[in-house]
Each structure stands twice: as structure tokens, then as C-alpha cells.
Amino acid sequence: MASGFQTLPGFRDFAPSDCLLRNYLFETWRSVARRYGFSEYETPLLEPTDLYLKKSGDELPTQLFRFPDQGERDVTLRPEVTASLARLAAAEQRNYPKPLKWFEIGQCFRYEKPQKGRTREFYQFNTDILGDDSPAADAELIALAIDTMRALGFGPADFQVRLSDRQVWQAFAEQKGLDESQLATLLAIIDKKDKVPEEKTATALAEISLVPSDLSDLFENPDNASPRLTEVLTNLETRGLGDYLTVDLSIVRGLAYYTGIVFEVFDTSRSLRAVAGGGRYDTLVSTLTDGKTDLPAIGFAIGDVVIGHFIEETTPAKLQFEQWKQNQATCDLYLVIDNEDLRPDALKLAQQLRDAGIRIDFPLTKTKFDKQLKAASATRAPYALILGQDFPELKLRHLSTRSNETIRANADLISTIQSKLENPEGGLLA
């Protein structure tokens, strides 16, 4: 502040302590994706602006980080990865067996007004299944979404996946003789119906020649409304994930490119904006490739910002994260150099231990003994190795139990330490 520079609005510095949350999320996301047999990919952060203009059907998106580059190209920091993925998948799909199960973790940028749960730069976990238009693929992806939440420590009392199917409204519109723009109006009304007074909803419906009771039949019998939705539900219930699901046909997910099943992850207390969302987009790849590649797809994305708040507000999830942090030691073994004459021996030892893959830290300059032990415990390392006057006899100190044992700096030292690190004696938890 006083030093002049600060981050741009909506952008964040990640101090080491902030990186802990980020790494925790990334680690968890990756492990869930791999459990589901997904492969990781990545695409550029900077893309030609046309990629996004074309995707949104020439509807000019307003919230882009868009500028001309030095070569006068109209470029944009990616606001999402789905468009890039569609391009990549179209180009590469012949090289991979179907379905493609791909995921990506990366930054996106949107020029929006920052507020709680919304920044101008954020990380997103994107998962997509391409080349399979079955309800089973829908269920597989939604299961992954649910397990992503479960892996972070959330239970069915904390969050719900609200499921819908845009085909329901499409069919409804056809039946009622609504045209394309009237359908869009209808979806907007449905999307807002819980926020707006009933009279307003009725008035808005009247403008497209509908009455509220036209909708209530569908809301009350969602099972009948969409056989596909029922099939997806059955699939997920068979997996034992039924407790996490709520059918809610009012979920329509913006107006972009979704063509079928859509879903959102909500916190049950509803104190946050949607935590995650996704849906089926069977025509996007075709649109972006001018019809050359037809690849049905369903995708899901979750950002780091809202989920961060959600973890903070949910006790079990927060405790799980705290526990994970406890185990993030920055080194395995701290060398305590009690006598500066032994520094050359300590340096040799440090190098050997590091070559063996053991994480080593030690004081870079002459430091008092008690300071060294303090530094050692600050690293959360399980052990300190004390080089003292009895060298080459060493003391291995168990930092959690505050007990010492004597070991010798001989050829077996490294393997001795390795086996101790692999089989810790006694609890490491306080």
C-alpha cells in the first residue's frame, strides 16, 4: 500500500499460506479426476477473441479481458476453457478412443465487478466427457461432480446437486407453439421465478401467452417430464449417490450453449452463489468447427473462489483442510549444527541426504542452538539431526516426542533415516 503497487482489482497474490488452499484443491481435484479415469490437458490462456464471439453465436460478450496484441491481433484472456477444449477435441479426437474423458485445471479471467465469491481471475477445474451422448455419460460426469465435493469433506447435508433438463422446456415450447426467442424468454422467466414475485412471473408469462399452471404441471411431475432425467437419476441412485440429488427444473444455466441435462451444485444453506455447474452441450463442437466435427459432450466446472468460502463455512470440510495442512511439512529432517566446526560435515551430509530424496533444511549461518530447534519445529519436520561434539556420533531428535536417540554417521545413515521416515514411530499428530 505505502509501497505503491498493489494487485489489480480482482487479482490475487498467493502467499505461501494462500498456496496451501490452492494446492489442496488442485491435489484433490486431480485425484478425483484420476479415480474416474480422466486425462489431463491444457490450452492457452490467451486466445483469439473470435473463439468466444463465434461460440456465443455472435452475441458480443461484455466481460472479456480483451485487447490488441503487438501484432494487432484481437486477443482475449480466456474467460472459460470450454471453447478451447472444443477446438482441441475436434482436432485430436481421432487419436483417442471414445469417449474422451478429459480434465484441466487452470486460470480464467473475466472483467467483472469483484465481490464475495467473484474475482477477475480464478482457477477452474473443468471436466468433460466427449463423444458419448448417453444418459450414462451424464450420470458418470455428475457422479464425478458429487465425488469432487465429497472428497473435500462435504456431505449431503452441506450441498445438493440440482438437476434439470433443458429438453423439457424445449419440448414444452414446441408443444405450446413458442418460437426460439419466446423460448429464451421462457427460460429467463423460469430462471428468475424464485427471486421475483408471483404476479410479475404471471405477467411475464402472459406476454408469451402462458399461465403459471402451464409450468406447475411440469414442476410437480419432473419424472414424467423427462425420461432421460429419470434414467440419469436411477443410474446415480444405483451408485448410492441419491442423497445428493434434487430435481429442479428451474435450473436452466444461463442461455449459452447447453442442449440437455444441466445441473448446479448448491450449498444447502444457500448463503453462497452456485458452487459449481455444468451440462450437456451436444452442438458446440460442431458449431465451432463449422460442422466438420460432430462431438456430443457434457462438462462440469468448479472454481476455487466459492469453494474456498464454502470450505471456510463448513466445519467438517474445514477440519479436513486443517488436517491436510498439518501434514504439509516443508522438510523431513532439520540439521542442527551445534558446532560451527562441523558445518562442512553438515553440508556434505545435507547433500547426500538430498540426493537420496530426503527433504533437508538447516541454518545457513551460525545460529544458536535453541533457535535451531525452534526453526526445526517450524518446518513441521518429524525429525532433527543434531551434529554435536560427539560427531560422527549423531543425535536424532523426534520433534514430536522431544526424545533423542543416538545414531552414527556411517554408510547406513541414509537408509536408516529413510526407513524411519517411512515408518514413523508414535503418533505425529498433536
Add this chain to the structure above:
RNA sequence: GUGGCCGUAGCUCAGUUGGUAGAGCCCCUGAUUGUGGUUCAGGUUGUCGCGGGUUCGAGUCCCGUCGGUCGCCCCA
């Protein structure tokens, strides 16, 4: 794009009816315990967001501006 609230040391903040700045925490040093999360002592940093105005005098009042935050619109 629009509205409310806020902007004082690295962090959290206090600053009484306007008189040229404080506390706690953190960090660092020292002492003590000569192998650690204690205690004690000491120390660093502020053009009080920025610009202008009122006043003998403004962190304290007024205007503007920038920034932060929360909400609305929007949310791929």
C-alpha cells in the same frame, strides 16, 4: 453498469467537542531455560489512500478522486 459501508504502522484496529499519532499481534535482537511452542527487555516501519477546500491549525469537517468491501444487474 448501479447502490450502501469503509480506507490510520506488515496485520487487526483505537484516536475523545478539529491542535501536527497510539495499542495489540506478527517479525527481528538480546537476556533467561545452556536441547524447542514460556517469561522478560528492547527494536524497525506510517507524507493518517490521493488531490483540493474551510480553519491560526485537520487523521478528525466539506468536495472530488482512487482503492477495498458487501449487495443489485450479470454470471460462459
